[in-house]
Amino acid sequence: MESRRAFLAAGAGGLAALAGCTALGGGDGGGEGDGRGGGSDDGTGAASPTGTSTGTPGALGGHPAAAGIDDQPTLGPAPTEATATIVAFEDPSCTLCRRFERNTFPTLRADYVEPGDLSFVYRCYPVVYPWGEPAVQALESTFAASESAFWALKDHYYAEQDAFGTENVFERTGTFLAEETEVDAASVVEDARNGRHDAAVQADIEAARAAEAGGQTPIFYLFRDGAFRTKVQGPQGADVFAAALEL
Amino acid sequence: MGVGTRVVRRLPARRADWRLMGRTARLVLGGPGYALLALLTAFAGLSLFVLSLNTALAGFALAGDLALGARLRVLVGLYPFVGSAYGPLQGTLLVLVSLLLGVDVSMATYHFREHRVTVEASGASALGVLLATLGAGCAACGVPILLGVLSLLGIPSAALLLPFDGLEFAALAAVVLVLSIHWLADGMRGGEIRGCPVDL
Numbered sequence: 001m002e003s004r005r006a007f008l009a010a011g012a013g014g015l016a017a018l019a020g021c022t023a024l025g026g027g028d029g030g031g032e033g034d035g036r037g038g039g040s041d042d043g044t045g046a047a048s049p050t051g052t053s054t055g056t057p058g059a060l061g062g063h064p065a066a067a068g069i070d071d072q073p074t075l076g077p078a079p080t081e082a083t084a085t086i087v088a089f090e091d092p093s094c095t096l097c098r099r100f101e102r103n104t105f106p107t108l109r110a111d112y113v114e115p116g117d118l119s120f121v122y123r124c125y126p127v128v129y130p131w132g133e134p135a136v137q138a139l140e141s142t143f144a145a146s147e148s149a150f151w152a153l154k155d156h157y158y159a160e161q162d163a164f165g166t167e168n169v170f171e172r173t174g175t176f177l178a179e180e181t182e183v184d185a186a187s188v189v190e191d192a193r194n195g196r197h198d199a200a201v202q203a204d205i206e207a208a209r210a211a212e213a214g215g216q217t218p219i220f221y222l223f224r225d226g227a228f229r230t231k232v233q234g235p236q237g238a239d240v241f242a243a244a245l246e247l
Numbered sequence: 248m249g250v251g252t253r254v255v256r257r258l259p260a261r262r263a264d265w266r267l268m269g270r271t272a273r274l275v276l277g278g279p280g281y282a283l284l285a286l287l288t289a290f291a292g293l294s295l296f297v298l299s300l301n302t303a304l305a306g307f308a309l310a311g312d313l314a315l316g317a318r319l320r321v322l323v324g325l326y327p328f329v330g331s332a333y334g335p336l337q338g339t340l341l342v343l344v345s346l347l348l349g350v351d352v353s354m355a356t357y358h359f360r361e362h363r364v365t366v367e368a369s370g371a372s373a374l375g376v377l378l379a380t381l382g383a384g385c386a387a388c389g390v391p392i393l394l395g396v397l398s399l400l401g402i403p404s405a406a407l408l409l410p411f412d413g414l415e416f417a418a419l420a421a422v423v424l425v426l427s428i429h430w431l432a433d434g435m436r437g438g439e440i441r442g443c444p445v446d447l
Contacts, residue, residue, distance in 0.1 A: 099331070099332075099334065103331040104331060229307065229311070230303050230304050230306075230307035230311065231303040231304065232301065232303075232304050233300055233301050233303075233304070234300055234301065234332045235331060235332050236301075236304075236324060236325065236330055236331070236332050237324050237330040237331040237332070238331075239320055239324050239330070240304075240320070240321055240324035240325065240330060242320075243313075243316075243317040243318075243320035243321045243324065244304065244307065244308070244313070244317070244321050246313065246314070246317055
């Protein structure tokens with residue numbers, strides 16, 4: 001009897017310690033943002049070192065997830081012109097993000113992005129494994145050099161996720177960029193090591209926090225006709241996104 | 248007798264314990280009312296698990312400006328094996344926990360109606376439900392949260408292997424629910440269910 005009570009007490013204690021798990025996911029992301037985010041300093045759409053936005057002020061209803069959205073890596077039509085927009089916060093080291101990229105993203109891209117019905121915006125939110133932090137520095141530095149190289153590197157991170165760790169992120173990133181893209185790999189990696197585009201990373205993190213993303217990835221903010229619709233957590237299927245956006 | 252020995256004696260360590268659990272569950276669920284209760288509870292539990300992950304989306308699907316077909320597509324797509332949010336392992340684990348919850352609640356209800364249910368068994372059932380909900384909720388947030396909790400315990404995140412992508416709580420919930428079912432079955436030992444002896 002006592003042993004069972006001790007077991008239950010221990011379980012209750014554990015639950016109390018872990019209660020933050022559900023508490024972190026709160027909020028509907030409907031708060032007001034300041035419209036600031038990563039800005040472009042070179043005309044390529046890359047984020048500026050100051051983190052100031054050159055994008056459309058108050059885009060997508062001024063939702064905080066959309067702060068500086070014009071300066072973010074985007075597939076499909078511009079978010080301010082698209083029928084529907086998904087703003088995704090992902091971590092390259094996140095296994096659930098990998099599942100989204102493998103199972104859901106290809107369908108969204110083929111069925112809705114490429115026909116021009118959906119704008120897909122990728123924002124970095126490194127909150128899972130430690131190697132995600134240098135990886136997003138590399139992503140932002142790559143984006144500053146070439147948007148196509150950015151998408152290729154993003155795909156590479158998810159495709160080879162198990163091979164990455166904090167000790168080899170920059171080395172493997174440099175190798176991939178040199179072999180598979182046209183960018184100056186050494187320069188990009190040097191920028192990433194020095195955090196040259198850290199302002200863009202911080203702008204994404206700030207946008208996620210302002211949108212009450214919590215400590216979770218992937219998380220998506222869905223917009224239709226310029227207005228916020230809902231927040232989606234986890235690697236849901238393409239049909240869930242299409243239905244929620246009525247595509 | 249030490250505490251450890253007493254704990255071990257209360258665990259379903261013998262084959263006879265598992266046979267007793269199976270026989271008791273089968274006898275209880277042989278009643279159509281209790282079988283229906285188990286199914287409804289399992290479905291409610293699964294719904295709680297998956298919808299708690301996406302409260303904003305579930306709320307939008309239920310109350311937002313959407314056509315009926317779109318509402319159903321969103322809601323149905325959140326469940327394991329229908330949508331893609333859960334892999335086969337995670338989906339199986341969630342369904343297993345839901346079914347265990349259904350069996351557990353059905354047995355507890357029977358025991359409560361026919362006998363005096365023990366505080367320990369009902370407490371374990373409640374703990375199982377809480378852990379299962381946490382486990383489902385942690386399908387999305389579990390990895391970062393687990394890493395945070397474990398790092399507080401001095402375990403480096405790089406050394407961690409989380410095979411269920413954060414559903415470790417759900418696995419723990421399955422264990423707690425099995426224990427609860429075991430204690431319920433043990434509590435019914437010596438009695439009869441619909442005229443059949445519980446003892447093997």
